[in-house]
Amino acid sequence: xxxxxxxxxxxxxxxxxxxxxxxxxxxxxxxxxxxxxxxxxxxxxxxxxxxxxxxxxxxxxxxxxxxxxxxxxxxxxxxxxxxxxxxxxxxxxxxxxxxxxxxxxxxxxxxxxxxxxxxxxxxxxxxxxxxxxxxxxxxxxxxxxxxxxxxxxxxxxxxxxxxxxxxxxxxxxxxxxx
Numbered sequence: 614x615x616x617x618x619x620x621x622x623x624x625x626x627x628x629x630x631x632x633x634x635x636x637x638x639x640x641x642x643x644x645x646x647x648x649x650x651x652x653x654x655x656x657x658x659x660x661x662x663x664x665x666x667x668x669x670x671x672x673x674x675x676x677x678x679x680x681x682x683x684x685x686x687x688x689x690x691x692x693x694x695x696x697x698x699x700x701x702x703x704x705x706x707x708x709x710x711x712x713x714x715x716x717x718x719x720x721x722x723x724x725x726x727x728x729x730x731x732x733x734x735x736x737x738x739x740x741x742x743x744x745x746x747x748x749x750x751x752x753x754x755x756x757x758x759x760x761x762x763x764x765x766x767x768x769x770x771x772x773x774x775x776x777x778x779x780x781x782x783x784x785x786x787x788x789x790x791x
Contacts, residue, residue: 621747621789622763622772624781625756632662632757635779639761642771652748652758662759671731675724682723686716747789756782 626632632651639649651662690712698705752758759776763769769786776784 619762620765620769620786622761622769622776622784622786623747623749624759624773624776624779624784625749625751626759626779626781627756629657629661629757631780632759635759635776635781636662638775638779639759639772642768642775644761644763644768644772648762650760652752652760654753654755657757662757671728671735674731675727678727679720679724683716683720685723686719687712689719690715747787749783751783 624635626635636649636651640646646664649663651657691707694705694707699708700706747758747760749756749758759781761772761776763772763786773784773786
């Protein structure tokens with residue numbers, strides 16, 4: 614039952630209590646819980662204002678990158694032993710401890726690169742930004758922003774009224790993403 618393009622209603626609150634009251638008012642509307650979130654300059658405990666039930670997926674990708682890097686490091690040491698054999702007592706030998714160290718370091722390097730790239734992607738930095746993110750500079754001054762993704766029309770009006778009734782400052786609707 615969509616009435617138009619999705620928009621974001623953002624309201625600023627002085628304290629956690631007012632923001633939690635506004636979030637409770639938004640939950641009483643026909644608005645899915647995953648469409649409501651907070652932005653704060655200080656970490657808030659999960660459930661203090663809103664709950665984030667989305668799973669964190671990028672650690673599994675980091676594990677895959679770690680395994681790929683470890684296999685790459687192992688391949689590097691095996692190729693190095695073949696190109697530059699270490700001759701001892703007339704026989705080439707392959708030493709295991711250096712291979713383990715290089716494999717571990719290759720895995721850690723790949724995991725670090727994956728973590729950085731996926732971290733930048735998850736917060737929308739760099740070339741990964743898909744659209745305009747909602748933000749207000751007063752968040753850095755200690756305000757808590759409560760944001761709700763709504764459809765234009767009745768749902769937008771109800772969300773603005775609920776935030777204003779809960780003591781929100783500068784409640785507005787704008788185009789953007791959470």
